[in-house]
Amino acid sequence: MNKKDFPKIHFYDQDFVDIYDKSWAWLAEYWLNPKSGEEASDGYFIYPTGTNPDKKDLTIDQFETIFASFFLVYSNRNYPANQNLDYLYSKQEANGAIRWRYDTRTGKAIDDPENPEGVALPLFAWAEFNLYHKSANKKRVKEIVPVLQKYTEWLDATFKQPNGLYATPLASSSMRNSPRENAYYLIDFNAAVAIHAAHMSALGEILNDKDLSFQYKKMYFSLKTRINNLMWDAETGFYHDLDKDEKRCSVKTIAGFWPLLAELPNADKADQLVAHLSNPKTFGTDHPFPTLSADHPLFSQEGNGYCGSVFPSFNFMIIKGLEKYQQYALARECAIRHVYYVLEGLSPSNSNDKKGALYEAYLPCKEGSAKWEGVEGFPRTKYMHTLGLSTIALMIENIIGLSISLPRKTVDWIIPNLEIMGIENLSLKRNLITILSNKSTRGWEIQMESEKLYYFTINILDKKKKTLPIPSGKCSMLIDKL
Numbered sequence: 351m352n353k354k355d356f357p358k359i360h361f362y363d364q365d366f367v368d369i370y371d372k373s374w375a376w377l378a379e380y381w382l383n384p385k386s387g388e389e390a391s392d393g394y395f396i397y398p399t400g401t402n403p404d405k406k407d408l409t410i411d412q413f414e415t416i417f418a419s420f421f422l423v424y425s426n427r428n429y430p431a432n433q434n435l436d437y438l439y440s441k442q443e444a445n446g447a448i449r450w451r452y453d454t455r456t457g458k459a460i461d462d463p464e465n466p467e468g469v470a471l472p473l474f475a476w477a478e479f480n481l482y483h484k485s486a487n488k489k490r491v492k493e494i495v496p497v498l499q500k501y502t503e504w505l506d507a508t509f510k511q512p513n514g515l516y517a518t519p520l521a522s523s524s525m526r527n528s529p530r531e532n533a534y535y536l537i538d539f540n541a542a543v544a545i546h547a548a549h550m551s552a553l554g555e556i557l558n559d560k561d562l563s564f565q566y567k568k569m570y571f572s573l574k575t576r577i578n579n580l581m582w583d584a585e586t587g588f589y590h591d592l593d594k595d596e597k598r599c600s601v602k603t604i605a606g607f608w609p610l611l612a613e614l615p616n617a618d619k620a621d622q623l624v625a626h627l628s629n630p631k632t633f634g635t636d637h638p639f640p641t642l643s644a645d646h647p648l649f650s651q652e653g654n655g656y657c658g659s660v661f662p663s664f665n666f667m668i669i670k671g672l673e674k675y676q677q678y679a680l681a682r683e684c685a686i687r688h689v690y691y692v693l694e695g696l697s698p699s700n701s702n703d704k705k706g707a708l709y710e711a712y713l714p715c716k717e718g719s720a721k722w723e724g725v726e727g728f729p730r731t732k733y734m735h736t737l738g739l740s741t742i743a744l745m746i747e748n749i750i751g752l753s754i755s756l757p758r759k760t761v762d763w764i765i766p767n768l769e770i771m772g773i774e775n776l777s778l779k780r781n782l783i784t785i786l787s788n789k790s791t792r793g794w795e796i797q798m799e800s801e802k803l804y805y806f807t808i809n810i811l812d813k814k815k816k817t818l819p820i821p822s823g824k825c826s827m828l829i830d831k832l
Contacts, residue, residue, distance in 0.1 A: 356426055357776040359750060360786055362769050365693050373741040377429060377734055384408060384454030395434050397735055408454045410434050412470040413524050414735040416477045417663045421738035423484040424746055426777040431481060439497050446504030465521035471542040472505055474498055475549035486756040486779060491556050498550060514576045516540055523605060528656040529648045533591035533599050537581050541608035544573045574614050587622030602643035604664045610671025620675045637691040638684045639668055640714035653720025659711035666739040669748055678764050685748040692740050695719055707731040762807045768794050794829040
């Protein structure tokens with residue numbers, strides 16, 4: 351395999367395959383030298399912003415860096431998924447702080463009057479846990495855990511309140527114009543701390559550090575209890591922000607779905623929460639999922655920033671949350687619908703600028719890019735830092751249905767219906783694998799090729815499930831014989 355080869359996907363809709371292939375090619379435009387802004391294969395993953403074409407702003411953003419790592423892990427190491435993460439860790443201050451954005455030309459954190467401490471959703475541990483399962487690099491886990499422990503201490507010292515919840519400004523959630531004016535305890539931030547604690551506990555287990563694992567498990571369960579007791583509303587079947595007096599704010603935003611990813615709701619609460627994703631009056635719009643509930647007076651069919659626009663990063667979060675509750679069919683259906691709308695945005699007739707492109711945000715009720723009055727440069731075009739979640743990560747993990755863990759030597763394939771699809775030449779460290787389903791004269795057949803042994807679990811239509819050791823070399827199995 352030559353270095354520039356990326357894994358190939360096979361799918362019955364060629365448009366999906368084309369956008370996947372193009373995404374890898376487009377990424378090259380955004381690997382830049384952090385000082386000059388010129389393309390550099392050994393640079394950082396940067397989206398230049400600003401209105402001056404000669405002197406674009408070059409920044410590394412914590413939110414987009416964490417999410418980008420979830421699709422960069424599939425690049426067959428052509429693009430290092432840890433590059434921007436390591437930049438952020440190198441900026442950690444003595445008190446443990448890692449700020450939300452840095453100017454790469456000066457190396458300094460960018461001041462934000464709406465977010466004086468420069469805090470972002472604490473999701474580093476989630477990203478590192480995913481990196482470990484795609485690289486099996488235990489040495490990295492050992493190096494990163496002390497950084498994240500120090501970061502946790504800063505979060506606790508700066509934002510944790512006597513009631514055990516965290517109070518941060520709205521800008522910390524990135525949803526700047528969302529109608530959450532009275533929100534003091536943000537549901538997304540608190541759920542993100544729970545996600546952080548759960549994954550720190552899991553990283554402790556990887557290191558066989560029982561004390562570390564127990565410490566964060568205790569933190570997770572303490573937060574889970576508080577969020578469920580204070581932020582869940584049985585009448586609305588939803589998680590809400592709290593005001594300063596711990597009263598629930600009435601607004602329903604996409605932030606209320608973060609608890610799914612944190613595995614906070616029990617089965618009954620999860621069912622009520624998931625029902626909103628199919629309800630056209632709340633979050634079941636044509637293009638899933640709007641950032642504001644459709645029954646809110648400020649919901650905008652034009653998107654208006656976080657008053658209804660559809661953002662790939664939040665869709666990814668919800669779809670990963672659905673997986674936690676084994677809602678694989680719904681997760682896949684929503685991923686396919688979302689990618690269709692992304693593809694529609696490439697059509698000139700569905701674009702604001704009459705050219706057609708990939709966009710940072712989309713309309714909730716029809717094709718096309720979202721609007722945000724008064725905000726120049728929104729939505730950003732070809733914003734690959736989050737669009738790669740839709741065109742690469744969701745494509746592999748939810749539309750094709752593959753889940754890979756290198757340390758466990760496992761590949762799980764959930765096939766909701768029999769179609770010609772699969773992946774070819776995916777690099778698992780020093781092992782290239784190919785898994786394809788095809789219809790032959792003998793019936794539906796899965797063909798596999800691997801350089802080393804791994805364990806393959808196939809789940810077909812939730813009716814047939816089997817785990818088999820796959821030897822090195824080529825082999826195939828007939829689905830009817832399973």
